[in-house]
Amino acid sequence: MIVKESRIKTRSGADALSRHVLHGAKNEAIRILAGSDWLMRDAMREARREGLTYGLRHIAFNPDETMTDDQLANFARRICREFHGNPEHMTLVIHQKDGSTHGHLILPEWQRNHILDSRFSWIRLEKLARLEEIRLGHALVAGRHDRSIAKALRQDGKVHEAELLAALASVQPADKPRAAYTSQAHRTAERQGLDLPELKQLVASLWSHSDELKSFRAALAEHNLTMREGDRKETRPGAHIIETSDGTLIGSFTRLTKVRMAEFRKLLAEEHSPEHEKPELDIRSTRVPVCMTSENDLTGILSAPTSPPARKREPKRISLPRRNKAIDALRRRQMEEVDRPAVMPPPPAETIVSADSQR
Incomplete structure (x- = not known):
């Protein structure tokens, strides 16, 4: 049995889910065992009023072997009890396609006084599916969490079921099964x-x-x-x-x-x-290697005399510009005048004049 779970966000509403579950055009028959379209929309309104991100939880289960409607309904009730949901608020729809049946269980996230449990939901759904297969005598379907489920069943005291799942996990290939799309x-x-x-x-x-x-x-x-x-x-x-x-x-x-x-x-x-990567065009890759000797050389490259190596030229010397002798003499006299001490005339002697002489 394959079980898939998806959580419908509150802002998305229940329109798309209702059309698929209640009015699927590709199904041969649709049987509503519990719930209705109104119940799903009311659950969305309650989730919006409570400020929840998710309003509905859609769980689809497809058995590998034939199951009656009563068996599918009992399995849906076990899912409700596992996640602490009220079976009276569930919507259960049975689809018949290509002669086989599968179920769609829709549970409201808000359960009047608590939120629907979602802890390790994928592993718990696989555990319920394996237990249902053992209960009905169906062939066990390998899952991704068989080892973990076997360990949990052994702790719960279900040793026989744990041994069956442990044997299934041992023969399971290394590439564990996984869904290609949601x-x-x-x-x-x-x-x-x-x-x-x-x-x-x-x-x-x-x-x-x-x-x-x-x-x-x-x-x-x-x-x-x-x-x-x-x-x-x-x-x-x-x-x-x-x-x-x-x-x-x-x-x-x-x-x-x-x-x-x-x-x-x-x-x-x-x-x-x-x-x-594609290599760029290189003309060297198109040349064909040829073994050329001086006897079969038609180009004259090998028979040409070797030229002497070119002589290395010495580096040029840097010539300084010519200096003007007159300018050098003028600068020399200026420097001499700077070094010569300056001669200042002595100040005039002071004379004392009396007041009578001034009159």
Whole structure:
């Protein structure tokens, strides 16, 4: 059983989710076992009134083997109890497509007096799916957290279930299963008329027939697809995404092609290395090496006499300008006058004159 979870933001509203769950055009039959469109919209209004970021939680579960509506409803109630939700407030819809059924569970984030639990939700959903498969006798589906789930079950006293999951984790390949795209991206692509599973197979096929990134980019261009660096460069450096020519996101390169990020970074480094770049035109690379001797030399280069080496020229001497003798004599006299002491005339003698003589 595959279980996917997505949280619907309050500002987005319940319109898109309601159209997909209650009015999906690609389904053969739609059965509403609990809830309604009004209940989902009322949950959004309550989340907006409480100031919550998320208003609804959408959990889709698709069993690998056939399950009845009662079995799907019981599994939905176990999900509610796991996350401390009230089953009376849930909306449960069963879709029938290609003869098989799968369920859509919508829970309000605001549970009248508390917020729906979201701690390690992905691992807990996988645990519920594995326990449901064991309970119904279905084949176990490998997940990404089987070892952690087995450890948690062993602590809860469920030794038998833990041993089954531990055995499943031991034979699980090193490349753990992971989703190529989210359920939200799947819904968006369906509204735009794109088939993501078909495009995923196309991208995987193009990569398997390509020997390097350059040929892979050319193959994508033939199908109106492009690969570019992702928008979150700071958080995920080196990650590349594949999208259509009009900018519709298909998915990450590593998820679609199952290539590890470390290996993909090596491919990027090789693509941008000088060895893989197209060399510029070099006329020396077009010359054909010829073994030339003095006997078969038709140009006369080898038979020409060797010229003596050129003699090194001595550096030129720097000639000083000629000096004017008259100017030198004038400057010499000026210097002599500066050094000669100056002769000052003595001051006149002072005479004392009486008042009678002045009269």
